[in-house]
Amino acid sequence: MYKLLIRPIFFLFDPEKIHHFTFSLLRFVNKIPLIPSLLKGLYLVEDKRLERQLFGLTFKNPVGLAAGFDKDAKLYQELGNLGFGFVEIGTLTPKPQDGNPKKRLFRLKSDAAIINRMGFNNGGVEDAVLRLKKNKGILIGGNIGKNKVTPNHEAVEDYKICFQTLFDYVDYFVVNVSSPNTPNLRELQDKEPLTNLLKDLKIQNSKKQYPKPILLKIAPDLTDSQLLDIIDIVKDTKIDGVIATNTTISREGLTSGNKSEMGGLSGKPLTNRSTEVIRFLAEKSHKSFPIIGVGGIHSVEDALEKMEAGADLIQLYTGFIYEGPKLIKQINKALLQN
Numbered sequence: 001m002y003k004l005l006i007r008p009i010f011f012l013f014d015p016e017k018i019h020h021f022t023f024s025l026l027r028f029v030n031k032i033p034l035i036p037s038l039l040k041g042l043y044l045v046e047d048k049r050l051e052r053q054l055f056g057l058t059f060k061n062p063v064g065l066a067a068g069f070d071k072d073a074k075l076y077q078e079l080g081n082l083g084f085g086f087v088e089i090g091t092l093t094p095k096p097q098d099g100n101p102k103k104r105l106f107r108l109k110s111d112a113a114i115i116n117r118m119g120f121n122n123g124g125v126e127d128a129v130l131r132l133k134k135n136k137g138i139l140i141g142g143n144i145g146k147n148k149v150t151p152n153h154e155a156v157e158d159y160k161i162c163f164q165t166l167f168d169y170v171d172y173f174v175v176n177v178s179s180p181n182t183p184n185l186r187e188l189q190d191k192e193p194l195t196n197l198l199k200d201l202k203i204q205n206s207k208k209q210y211p212k213p214i215l216l217k218i219a220p221d222l223t224d225s226q227l228l229d230i231i232d233i234v235k236d237t238k239i240d241g242v243i244a245t246n247t248t249i250s251r252e253g254l255t256s257g258n259k260s261e262m263g264g265l266s267g268k269p270l271t272n273r274s275t276e277v278i279r280f281l282a283e284k285s286h287k288s289f290p291i292i293g294v295g296g297i298h299s300v301e302d303a304l305e306k307m308e309a310g311a312d313l314i315q316l317y318t319g320f321i322y323e324g325p326k327l328i329k330q331i332n333k334a335l336l337q338n
Helices: 001-011 015-029 035-043 076-080 123-132 153-167 185-189 189-208 224-237 268-284 300-309 318-323 326-335
Strands: 053-055 057-058 063-065 088-090 105-108 113-116 140-144 174-177 213-216 239-246 266-267 289-294 314-317
Touching: 001 318, 015 105, 035 326, 057 063, 076 088, 088 123, 113 268, 113 314, 113 318, 123 153, 123 224, 140 153, 153 174, 153 185, 153 189, 174 189, 174 268, 185 189, 189 213, 189 224, 213 224, 224 239, 224 268, 239 268, 266 268, 266 318, 268 289, 268 300, 289 300, 300 314, 300 326, 314 326, 318 326
Parallel strands: 063 088, 063 314, 088 140, 140 174, 174 213, 213 239, 239 289, 289 314
Antiparallel strands: 053 057, 105 113, 113 266
16 A cells, blocks of 8 residues: 555655654654554564574664654654554754755655755754653664764764753764764764774763663775775774664765765665675674665665675664555564564
8 A cells, every 4th residue: 555555646646744744743643542553463573583683782673764764753663553563763963953055855766765965954863852741652762973064073972962951862972073974074984983982882881770782883985994994993992782773975876867966865775785794794704793884775684684694683774654554564574584
């Protein structure tokens, strides 16, 4: 029904406008009595065999929603009703910011892809916390970044503010230094600044009675040498894992007319590269840390390939937009069969 009826209608409209419309629609229908139960019945697969124990957390199933969809923690409860095992909010910054000028979100239909140059648009970390206080059992990841106006040499303070403010309201943290849409942000992926940033966050974490898992989200555009650096950094800083991967700046093989738009590319064109990165990290590190796989998961086969490559959990974003919530159920059903 989604691909035959709903998606063709949604795809007639501006991507960002329909995103906000979808949020309003999901929030409205979930307030109707019995609808949340109906959605769970349609999409949620509950089985102990799907549970995953990672970072000291119990994930009800290994299929999560990637950061960027519910930036401001406005819809995590309703998204949980669609079958996700966990929801990652953000990227959040200390202060609210509008992000980049519109138009900044583009569908590449013939490539089953999306280009975005949103630029960490969000209402600020304190605003998100107000909604996270109402959480009723959804496992939440907090994806954190720096404000656009914050220079890189002061970036650690932004990450620490987000960390401290979110600490009591998320289950794990994700350090985002890999978005291509904030000027100079990716420079923080270099070995020295990244090591310093993660060590500072680990110090903050160690002061807590019950520390939270800290993960690093990396770009798919890193070279093998840079990926080896990432393995060294994880070992050196003792963070808890890696999310592979963020969006790409590559445009190789695209056929859509708007392929030259600036921004990060997600969706089908990223499938193979993100899997390559996952496999490289898993093999070269001898699977010494957990990996969450994300990038171009549009089918059960894509999901299983990520896991066979070394992903412990997976996340959807563009595949969720193109394929609909049925994809979550299909993946979980396939995992049970396997």
